[in-house]
Amino acid sequence: MSSTAGPVLVELDEEFWSGRLDRVATWLGNVVMTQSTFHRMAGDTAEKITEPHIREYLLEISEAAGEHEAAIGELYRIIDREPPTGRRFSAAVMARVQQAMGQLIGKAGGAPGDEWNHLRQLLLVNLDAIGAFATAQQLGLALGLNEFAESIFPIVREKEKHQLLIQEYMLEMGPQAILYKGDI
Amino acid sequence: MSVHTAPAAPGTLERLPTLVRPKVDPGDVVVPDGYAVDACVVGLSFPTGMGFADDGSLFILEGGSTWPTRPYLPARILRFHPGEGRVEQFATEVLGGPRGVAYRDGAIYVSVKGGYFTHIDRYDLETAEREVVVDGLPNGGWHEPGGPVFGPDGLMYFAQGSVSQNGVALPQGFTVDLAKHPKAHDVPGQDVTLTGNDVWSRDPIAPFPFLTRTAAFKPFGEPSTPGEVVRGELKCSSGLWRSRPDGSGLELLAWGLRNPYGMAFGEDGELYVSDNEYEEKGERAVAMDPDRIWRIGTVSQPHGSVDKPEWYGFPDFAGDGLPVWHEKHLPTKGQKALPLIQDPPPMAGPAVYLAPPHSCMTKMDFCRSDEFGHRGLLFQCQWGTLAPLNSPRPEDLTHGFNVTCVDVTSGEAFPFAHNPEPGPASHHPGRGGIERPVDCKFGPDGRSLYVLDFGAVKVTDGYLLAYGHTGVLWRITRR
Numbered sequence: 134m135s136s137t138a139g140p141v142l143v144e145l146d147e148e149f150w151s152g153r154l155d156r157v158a159t160w161l162g163n164v165v166m167t168q169s170t171f172h173r174m175a176g177d178t179a180e181k182i183t184e185p186h187i188r189e190y191l192l193e194i195s196e197a198a199g200e201h202e203a204a205i206g207e208l209y210r211i212i213d214r215e216p217p218t219g220r221r222f223s224a225a226v227m228a229r230v231q232q233a234m235g236q237l238i239g240k241a242g243g244a245p246g247d248e249w250n251h252l253r254q255l256l257l258v259n260l261d262a263i264g265a266f267a268t269a270q271q272l273g274l275a276l277g278l279n280e281f282a283e284s285i286f287p288i289v290r291e292k293e294k295h296q297l298l299i300q301e302y303m304l305e306m307g308p309q310a311i312l313y314k315g316d317i
Numbered sequence: 318m319s320v321h322t323a324p325a326a327p328g329t330l331e332r333l334p335t336l337v338r339p340k341v342d343p344g345d346v347v348v349p350d351g352y353a354v355d356a357c358v359v360g361l362s363f364p365t366g367m368g369f370a371d372d373g374s375l376f377i378l379e380g381g382s383t384w385p386t387r388p389y390l391p392a393r394i395l396r397f398h399p400g401e402g403r404v405e406q407f408a409t410e411v412l413g414g415p416r417g418v419a420y421r422d423g424a425i426y427v428s429v430k431g432g433y434f435t436h437i438d439r440y441d442l443e444t445a446e447r448e449v450v451v452d453g454l455p456n457g458g459w460h461e462p463g464g465p466v467f468g469p470d471g472l473m474y475f476a477q478g479s480v481s482q483n484g485v486a487l488p489q490g491f492t493v494d495l496a497k498h499p500k501a502h503d504v505p506g507q508d509v510t511l512t513g514n515d516v517w518s519r520d521p522i523a524p525f526p527f528l529t530r531t532a533a534f535k536p537f538g539e540p541s542t543p544g545e546v547v548r549g550e551l552k553c554s555s556g557l558w559r560s561r562p563d564g565s566g567l568e569l570l571a572w573g574l575r576n577p578y579g580m581a582f583g584e585d586g587e588l589y590v591s592d593n594e595y596e597e598k599g600e601r602a603v604a605m606d607p608d609r610i611w612r613i614g615t616v617s618q619p620h621g622s623v624d625k626p627e628w629y630g631f632p633d634f635a636g637d638g639l640p641v642w643h644e645k646h647l648p649t650k651g652q653k654a655l656p657l658i659q660d661p662p663p664m665a666g667p668a669v670y671l672a673p674p675h676s677c678m679t680k681m682d683f684c685r686s687d688e689f690g691h692r693g694l695l696f697q698c699q700w701g702t703l704a705p706l707n708s709p710r711p712e713d714l715t716h717g718f719n720v721t722c723v724d725v726t727s728g729e730a731f732p733f734a735h736n737p738e739p740g741p742a743s744h745h746p747g748r749g750g751i752e753r754p755v756d757c758k759f760g761p762d763g764r765s766l767y768v769l770d771f772g773a774v775k776v777t778d779g780y781l782l783a784y785g786h787t788g789v790l791w792r793i794t795r796r
Contacts, residue, residue, distance in 0.1 A: 138402025139324055140341075143360035143395075144786060146323035150334045211336075271388040275362070275785040277335025277773065282782060 150276075157272045158214035164269050165205050165216065167262040169224030172198040174231060174258055178251040187252075187302050194295045201266075201288050208269065211281045231258055242311070249303070249310035256299045263292045320395060320406040330359060330749070337773040338742075338787040342749030345742060346791065348734050351690075353794050357767070358397060358404060361788030362390040364769050366680055366756045368418040368425065370442065373761050374398050376407065376425055377769065377790065381414025383783065384774070386492050390785050394418070394427065394440070397790065399760070408445055410438070416578075417475075417680070419465045421562055426450070428462035428475055433498055435462045435477050437564065450564035455480060455554040457501030459490045460593075463577040468559070469586050472566075472620060476557040478576040479503055482596050484632025484641075484657055485516045486537040489599035495522055495537055502536045506553035506572025506626050507662060509534070513543030514655035518600045533632055533657040544659070555631045557590065557613060559620065570615040571665065573629035577611075579680040584693060588616045589669065589725055591678035591697065592629070594636060595646075595654075596707035602651025604708075608678045609636035609668035610697070610723060627665035632657050634664050636671060650709040669725045670695075674710075675702040676717040680756035686763030689795050695723040696733060696766060698754040701741060705778040715739035720754050720768055734768060734793060743773050752787065766793045 144150070175198050179191035209216045235254025236247060244250055267289050273282030330341040343354040358377070365380035374396050381392025392414030394407045413430035420426075427438045437451040454462070460478025468474055480503045482490050494501045499522065511532060519526040520538060532541030557571040557580075579591030590611045595603035615623045633656055635641055641654040672678060677700040684691050701717030704710065719735035735751065736742055742750040756769040772787030 138357075138400065140330060140356045141358045141397075141402055141404050142323050142325050142329065143358060143362075143404060144321050145329075145334060145360040146321075147334075149321050149323070274782060275388045275390055277333075277337045277784040277787045279337035279773070279775065279782075279784065281336075282784075283775070286782075 153276060154212045154214060157212055157269070157276070158209065160265075160269060160272060161205060161208055161214075162217050162220050164208075164262075164265040165202070165220040166224050166227065167258070167265040168198065168202045168205065169221050170227040170231060171255070171258045171262040172202050173224060173228040174251070174255050177228065177232065178248075178255050181251055182248050187306075190298060190302075194298070197291060197295070201292065204284065204288060207284065208281055211278060239310075243314070244310040245314055246310055249306050252299065252303050252306065256296065256303055259292060259296050259299060263289060263296060266292065320393060320404060322404045324402065325359065330356060333359070335360075335773075335784065335787050337775075337784045338752065340747070340749035341789055343791070345736065345748050345750030346734055346793075347737055347750075348793055351796055353796055354734070355792050355794070356789055357399065357402075357792050358790035360786045361395075361772070361790065362785035363414075363783060364755060364771055364788040364790075365415065366417045367758055367767065367769050367790075368420055369758060369761055370420045370425070371761075373400070375758070375760075375767065376418045376420070377404075378415040378418055378427070379788075380416065381410065382412055382430075383414065385781055385783060386413065386497070388785065394425075399792075408440060408447065416462045417464050417580075419467055419473075421467050421473075426465045426473060426562070428465055430462060431456055433457040433501060437465055437473070437475055439562070450562070451475070451560060451567065453552050454556070455501075455504045455552060457498030458482075458486070458494045458503075458554075460576040461578045463557070463574075463590065464580040466580045466582060466588075467562075468582055468588065468616070470620065471562075472559045473562050474557070474559045474580060474588060474616075476574060476577040476580060476590065477554055478574065478578070479555040479631055481533075481632070483599060483601045483603060483654065485531050485533050485601050486535070487516060487518050487531065487600050488521045489596070491521060500536045503534050503555065503632070504553040505534055505547055505549045506556050506569055507549035507628065509547050509549065509661070510659040511541045511543065511545045511547060512656050512659050513541055513545070514657055515540045516600045555629075556626075559616075566620060568621060568623055569626045570623055571613055571627040571629055573627075573631040573634075573664075574611070575631045579678060579697065581681050581683055581695065583683050583695070583725065584685060588613045589681070589695060591681060592636065593677055594674050595641060597648045597709065598651045598707050600652050601654045602648035603635065603641045603646050603654050604648045604710075605646060605674050606635040606641070607637055607668075607674055608672040608676045608699075610670040610678070610695070610725065611666060612669050612725065614665060628662040629666065630664050633661055636668055638664060638667055670723045670728050670730060672699065672721070672730075673713075673716040675704050675708050675713045677701055677703065679754070682758045682766075684759060684766075686759060688763045689759065689766065691722055691733075693724075695725050696757050696759075697721045697723050697730075698757050698768070700753045700755055700771065703776050703781060706776050706781055709778075718751060718753065720757055720766075734791075741773070751791075752789075764795055767791070768793060
């Protein structure tokens with residue numbers, strides 16, 4: 134058996150790798166859209182909430198959501214790709230659609246007020262954004278991109294804390310929204 | 318699905334696109350004088366094991382979902398032709414992925430971690446047809462199948478590690494057992510009577526993290542009563558078996574092996590098995606448990622005659638033969654362990670070799686070649702520590718990350734292949750040596766030892782991350 138053959142690269146040559154990074158960049162477009170949608174909805178929902186404690190917490194979440202959205206630019210830099218234009222506009226449209234859907238579903242279920250319906254929809258939109266970030270992290274792990282993967286980890290962790298908080302208030306406010314049919 | 322490969326252009330290994338392992342440099346692997354190192358395959362994803370066929374080709378397993386379980390990359394069985402420098406895809410496996418492979422009479426036999434159950438698959442090398450020859454070995458937890466290997470008797474030997482990390486299914490193995498396999502639990506190889514020392518922990522999969530009570534040999538959240546008897550089963554966890562190659566004649570030789578990932582027959586005809594230490598973390602923590610190599614005593618008995626398997630200590634005894642609640646094993650991180658089994662069976666052993674805690678012994682091979690040198694010694698991969706995740710002790714931070722030569726008759730050992738500095742190469746900027754050796758096999762020509770390197774893993778005190786495309790197949794050749 135000869136041992137003169139040189140090393141074999143598995144999925145590491147330049148052309149193949151570049152194609153992989155293009156796929157990561159495409160997925161990051163989804164991260165931008167889902168997180169930007171969440172950021173906008175968190176701000177809108179905070180403005181609509183009249184209960185001062187919940188309003189304050191949602192404003193904090195909205196601020197953090199903006200930081201998480203801005204961090205996506207750094208992910209593009211690591212993989213040497215440009216962020217797409219237009220995804221944030223899509224997010225603005227998506228935020229409106231999600232809010233309308235939340236109101237539609239909530240009202241069909243006997244909750245007439247905007248506040249609670251927005252909060253409930255915010256829970257679903259954040260879950261989508263968590264999944265988008267966490268999936269991006271898996272792509273970084275798959276491709277040996279440590280800076281990429283490890284910078285996402287604290288974002289996912291903080292967003293999951295936010296998810297618990299939104300869920301708690303959604304559940305706390307549910308009886309008033311449905312049984313008392315209040316404005317909340 | 319085929320695997321995409323390319324020859325490495327000059328200088329490529331100095332600037333790999335995998336930023337966590339940007340360099341692979343055989344010059345950074347320290348071996349004894351008279352041996353040379355080269356890299357054969359670079360870019361493997363989570364490789365877990367390998368084995369030679371009779372034509373000199375080498376089957377390499379990419380583990381799929383490994384340590385940790387995410388991300389799940391293709392669980393491929395690759396075939397490397399060393400003389401041609403060519404890699405092809407032979408087959409893909411199911412979750413969690415393949416772990417061990419052995420060739421026999423025109424077929425390969427592959428252990429597969431599975432979901433709740435480990436299985437052994439046989440692949441005909443001409444048709445690539447797959448047949449499950451052994452199934453239903455309890456799994457769904459953190460630990461691994463061992464083998465298969467073939468003995469001088471022509472029988473197939475294989476193992477399955479424990480479901481729980483430290484004797485009770487607890488949140489510390491969250492992504493494997495609680496999140497994906499909440500019904501998973503250990504199964505004893507003999508009838509055991511429980512002490513009732515159940516373990517209290519938070520339930521991370523409840524709507525609120527309730528305090529909940531869990532017993533040994535039960536799924537998470539199920540308590541026991543003192544004196545309760547759990548029946549032993551042929552297909553247990555922490556077990557080691559043999560069978561004919563078609564899976565018939567299944568016989569349990571031993572149980573109580575925590576993670577028997579490495580298995581190899583010596584020229585003495587004895588079966589040696591590597592086994593990993595308990596973790597110093599969580600609600601049943603055990604400190605300073607050495608990794609060990611066992612010689613399995615029941616192998617010498619005729620096939621079909623073993624009516625009582627040997628017991629190697631899990632879940633109540635450490636590799637040094639002391640109970641896990643002994644003063645030496647009291648943890649500084651986590652809660653101390655209490656006895657789980659009343660009047661346990663006599664413990665087999667002692668180990669033929671004890672390695673430093675958290676060396677994380679994996680697969681191994683005996684040298685049968687005078688040409689390579691060190692004939693008769695066991696070449697043993699030490700994947701390397703998961704401290705500070707599973708041990709708070711600073712001295713555990715650098716254990717492992719090498720191929721160690723073990724004399725199984727004297728218990729003496731020395732590192733054969735290692736980095737110039739302790740720990741994985743990626744801990745030392747600019748270095749391109751070993752990350753985590755997971756398997757080593759001698760080539761059929763008797764001149765070369767192939768070392769499979771799992772790749773880069775980041776460990777913190779709370780979690781670990783593994784990076785795909787960072788695995789390497791090294792070759793160490795006698796000049």
